[in-house]
Amino acid sequence: MTNKEIKPWKLLSEQDVSPSPWFPILKHAVELANGSIVDDYYFSPLGDVVQVLAITKNNEVVLVRQYKHALGQILLELPGGMQQKNKSIIESALNELEEETGVKASAEQLNSLGKIANNPTKLKQITYGFILFGAEFNSQQKLDSTEDIDVLTLPAPKVLEMAINGDIWVTDSLNFILKAAIAYPGVFGLKLK
Numbered sequence: 001m002t003n004k005e006i007k008p009w010k011l012l013s014e015q016d017v018s019p020s021p022w023f024p025i026l027k028h029a030v031e032l033a034n035g036s037i038v039d040d041y042y043f044s045p046l047g048d049v050v051q052v053l054a055i056t057k058n059n060e061v062v063l064v065r066q067y068k069h070a071l072g073q074i075l076l077e078l079p080g081g082m083q084q085k086n087k088s089i090i091e092s093a094l095n096e097l098e099e100e101t102g103v104k105a106s107a108e109q110l111n112s113l114g115k116i117a118n119n120p121t122k123l124k125q126i127t128y129g130f131i132l133f134g135a136e137f138n139s140q141q142k143l144d145s146t147e148d149i150d151v152l153t154l155p156a157p158k159v160l161e162m163a164i165n166g167d168i169w170v171t172d173s174l175n176f177i178l179k180a181a182i183a184y185p186g187v188f189g190l191k192l193k
Contacts, residue, residue, distance in 0.1 A: 007033040017042075045124040050093035051080030051172055053113065053180050054103050054135035059187060060153035061177075062101050062135055063168075067148065076162070077173035079103075079151075080127075089128050097132070101151045104139040105132050113179045118171050129176035131184070157189035 009030040018024040024046065029039040054062040064079045081096040083089060090107050098104045113129035143149060154162070162168045163177040181188040 009033070009038075012037070012039075043122050043124060046082075048083040048089065048125060049080060049127040049172065050083060050089055050096055050130070051078045051127060051176055052093050052097045052110070052130045052132055053078050053176050054097060054101070054105075054132045055156060055187065056135045056153060058153075059156050061156050061159040062103060063152050063154060063159070064100055065150040065152060068170075075170055076168050077170040078129075078176060080172070090130075093128070093130050098139050099142040099144075100147070100149050102137050102139045102141050103132075103135045105135065109134065113176050113183070116172060116175050127172040127175075129172070129179065131176075131180050156187050160188040160190075 009032055012029040012031055014029075015027040016024070017027050023044065025042055025044050028041045028043070029037065030041055031037055056062065062079060063076055065074060065076050067074050079097050079100040080093070081100070082092070084092045084095055087095065090110060093110060094105055094107065109132050110130040111132070113131050115126050115128050117123070117126055141149065141151070159168065159177060160181050163174050163181075168174055168177065181190060182192070185192045
């Protein structure tokens with residue numbers, strides 16, 4: 001492995017060319033480390049995302065099934081959403097979990113599963129994952145006007161199997177399920193050496 005020095009690009013100008021507040025797009029002019037100029041580098045600063053892998057006392061994972069318009073498909077994933085305005089990542093994770101599933105929890109119950117970036121070339125967006133043990137349906141869904149969510153629970157080993165065989169294939173959900181299985185193998189029926 002080399003220790004080649006890699007330098008960040010130098011920002012020369014920035015223009016907001018967003019078609020709507022729902023989909024921000026920036027146009028940058030940048031100078032690369034080699035001195036070349038790129039005057040039309042587009043990317044989207046969509047904002048950060050939270051997801052919670054909530055596990056019930058019966059060792060079942062709380063999942064949400066909902067329509068995703070960009071793909072035109074109904075997908076199975078972990079509950080979550082955008083970081084909410086004026087709320088921390090943890091506050092947003094707790095709010096999204098309760099709003100989408102009716103599981104109300106406290107910050108002390110969340111354990112970090114780390115963070116991921118889906119496409120750091122064209123998206124400025126980090127997804128923060130958390131795992132919650134002892135999840136209880138102790139509240140009610142509070143869905144946004146565009147949300148129609150079916151909540152279901154499945155045994156943790158079955159959820160891992162679905163992630164491996166492609167039944168759960170949304171990047172961030174897949175990532176956090178696999179990370180959780182490595183961090184908590186017994187929960188998912190694994191015996192790691």
